[in-house]
Amino acid sequence: MKTITCDVCKHTVQQPTVGRSYFYFAHRDICESCKEDLDSLLRPIIRAKQPFNYEWFNRLLQDSIENAISKGRFEAPGDN
Numbered sequence: 001m002k003t004i005t006c007d008v009c010k011h012t013v014q015q016p017t018v019g020r021s022y023f024y025f026a027h028r029d030i031c032e033s034c035k036e037d038l039d040s041l042l043r044p045i046i047r048a049k050q051p052f053n054y055e056w057f058n059r060l061l062q063d064s065i066e067n068a069i070s071k072g073r074f075e076a077p078g079d080n
């Protein structure tokens with residue numbers, strides 16, 4: 001059976017479907033639960049960014065994911 005392991009929380013996703021049960025961002029596998037945490041983390045930052053810049057967004061996404069991988073979960077900056 002095909003499985004993937006979330007790069008952030010190390011949770012194993014059975015029979016993964018990209019875009020539904022897991023997501024692929026910045027060359028990383030992200031489970032649905034971590035994707036929701038990522039969304040809630042980034043949403044206020046993205047809303048505050050005017051004008052929106054795709055290059056900036058990609059860097060933010062990548063930095064957020066790499067940071068979450070080192071911590072084992074997504075958390076807001078300065079939120080311990």
Ligand SMILES: [Zn+2]
Nearest residue numbers: 006009031034
């Ligand atoms: Zn995860």
